[in-house]
Amino acid sequence: MTFLGMPYAPRGVGHLRGAEPFPVAARSALADTQLRRNLGNATRTIRAKRAAVVAELPDWEELRAAGQAIKAHTLAHLDHYLTQLESQVSAHGGTVHWARDANEANRIVTGLVAETGAAEVVKVKSIATDEIGLNEALAAAGISAYETDLAELIVQLGHDRPSHILVPAIHRNRAEIREIFLREMPGVDPGLADTPAALTEAARLHLRRRFLSARVGVSGANFAIAETGTLCVVESEGNGRMCLTLPDTLITVMGIEKVIPSWRDLEVFLQLLPRSSTGERMNPYTSMWTGVTPGDGPQRFHLVLLDNGRTAALADPVGRQALYCIRCSACLNVCPVYERTGGHAYGSVYPGPIGAVLSPQLTGVEDNASLPYASSLCGACYDACPVRIDIPSLLVHLRARHVEEAARSRRVPGAEAVTMAAASWVMARPGRYAAAQRAGRAGRVLGRGGRIRGLPPPLSAWTAARDAPAPPAQTFREWWRREHGQRDT
Ligand code: SF4
Numbered sequence: 376m377t378f379l380g381m382p383y384a385p386r387g388v389g390h391l392r393g394a395e396p397f398p399v400a401a402r403s404a405l406a407d408t409q410l411r412r413n414l415g416n417a418t419r420t421i422r423a424k425r426a427a428v429v430a431e432l433p434d435w436e437e438l439r440a441a442g443q444a445i446k447a448h449t450l451a452h453l454d455h456y457l458t459q460l461e462s463q464v465s466a467h468g469g470t471v472h473w474a475r476d477a478n479e480a481n482r483i484v485t486g487l488v489a490e491t492g493a494a495e496v497v498k499v500k501s502i503a504t505d506e507i508g509l510n511e512a513l514a515a516a517g518i519s520a521y522e523t524d525l526a527e528l529i530v531q532l533g534h535d536r537p538s539h540i541l542v543p544a545i546h547r548n549r550a551e552i553r554e555i556f557l558r559e560m561p562g563v564d565p566g567l568a569d570t571p572a573a574l575t576e577a578a579r580l581h582l583r584r585r586f587l588s589a590r591v592g593v594s595g596a597n598f599a600i601a602e603t604g605t606l607c608v609v610e611s612e613g614n615g616r617m618c619l620t621l622p623d624t625l626i627t628v629m630g631i632e633k634v635i636p637s638w639r640d641l642e643v644f645l646q647l648l649p650r651s652s653t654g655e656r657m658n659p660y661t662s663m664w665t666g667v668t669p670g671d672g673p674q675r676f677h678l679v680l681l682d683n684g685r686t687a688a689l690a691d692p693v694g695r696q697a698l699y700c701i702r703c704s705a706c707l708n709v710c711p712v713y714e715r716t717g718g719h720a721y722g723s724v725y726p727g728p729i730g731a732v733l734s735p736q737l738t739g740v741e742d743n744a745s746l747p748y749a750s751s752l753c754g755a756c757y758d759a760c761p762v763r764i765d766i767p768s769l770l771v772h773l774r775a776r777h778v779e780e781a782a783r784s785r786r787v788p789g790a791e792a793v794t795m796a797a798a799s800w801v802m803a804r805p806g807r808y809a810a811a812q813r814a815g816r817a818g819r820v821l822g823r824g825g826r827i828r829g830l831p832p833p834l835s836a837w838t839a840a841r842d843a844p845a846p847p848a849q850t851f852r853e854w855w856r857r858e859h860g861q862r863d864t
Pocket residue numbers: 540651699700701702703704705706707729756759760761762763764
């Protein structure tokens with residue numbers, strides 16, 4: 376437990392290797408009409424459910440403020456709460472491991488599974504394990520990892536990648552899921568219908584064998600309560616409860632930002648999270664455990680506390696807000712960019728607005744440089760976030776960091792820097808600004824119906840995806856002089 380505050384340059388696998396930058400990946404996603412239809416239907420439904428249950432609470436804004444305050448306090452005293460968590464888990468028979476980065480976490484988990492002699496593990500849905508690429512690491516060690524959440528199972532059987540935090544297979548419709556099951560699920564009924572009931576029944580039968588034979592379960596955690604060392608997983612399907620209780624050994628991989636001080640704090644988050652994620656007043660299954668209990672549930676419990684770039688994010692007074700995230704996915708469901716491109720375009724296990732601010736910080740801004748630009752800055756994510764993360768301000772902050780880092784690494788200033796320097800020179804004197812406005816009027820010849828559809832390079836990048844307004848016949852200053860008969864200032 377000595378890595379907090381140490382100089383540290385982690386490189387995890389939060390950014391998917393070989394992934395294209397967002398603008399390139401988004402272009403092909405936008406051309407996929409089936410994907411856009413699936414996403415549009417799914418996000419519209421979740422948005423409506425969320426809005427209805429949030430409207431039931433008169434103190435929703437106070438709850439959001441409380442959630443934000445608890446997260447800010449916890450992160451300001453993270454070393455204290457993590458140490459308290461470690462001693463409580465240890466006192467109740469669990470073992471705590473500290474992982475600086477993805478490689479270390481994978482080594483720890485793989486070693487723990489190997490010690491049990493098991494060749495397979497069952498998994499509860501966990502983005503932390505996706506972030507570190509645990510399934511691949513286990514496979515390299517000859518251990519099969521079986522996802523048991525229905526959407527994760529669809530993704531795994533489809534040799535696909537998750538595209539949403541809460542609904543990883545949101546990009547698939549029922550017909551596509553049926554095809555995947557028929558192709559990949561051994562022993563499935565060839566007459567399988569594509570109704571939700573038939574598909575879930577097929578998954579249930581497929582998974583039951585795994586649950587009953589698994590000796591090791593692997594999970595993430597939604598919260599960890601420092602005062603008692605209690606871990607908490609919320610879910611909807613009951614698969615989590617099976618993985619957390621049936622195997623002899625349970626290994627939980629948890630980002631260090633998931634710790635909260637007390638049970639009173641959990642009360643706030645258990646009101647915020649289900650309403651923001653699935654649009655429910657309470658999630659169907661809330662599993663909590665404290666260490667091990669002789670004769671009841673797993674007899675060996677290991678908690679792997681994962682840094683993987685989180686202390687680097689914590690060191691940024693603005694950027695650390697991204698660590699407040701409780702992974703509800705409300706920001707994805709309201710984001711106009713996510714709704715059109717889907718999650719794969721982000722090239723990161725954390726898609727959508729939270730991915731655009733978290734992934735660049737976990738991997739280093741340059742490794743996910745295009746993500747902070749994947750936003751219209753409309754602010755819908757901020758309004759929806761249950762812990763009031765100011766995502767638009769974070770995006771702007773990360774854009775500035777990217778520009779500064781890029782400028783430092785260049786010998787010759789880039790086109791953007793030259794343009795900004797020229798704009799700064801022009802705007803520094805009213806006379807220069809007025810002359811530039813008059814000169815810009817020449818652009819009217821390019822306009823049709825008040826719009827310019829194509830500008831010459833380098834401005835053509837702007838009009839490649841949108842029209843520009845044609846310059847007006849007179850500038851504001853000229854209008855002012857004409858109307859008021861006096862000089863502008
Ligand atoms: S940033 Fe906020 S809205 Fe988005 S997933 Fe995290 S907690 Fe939810």
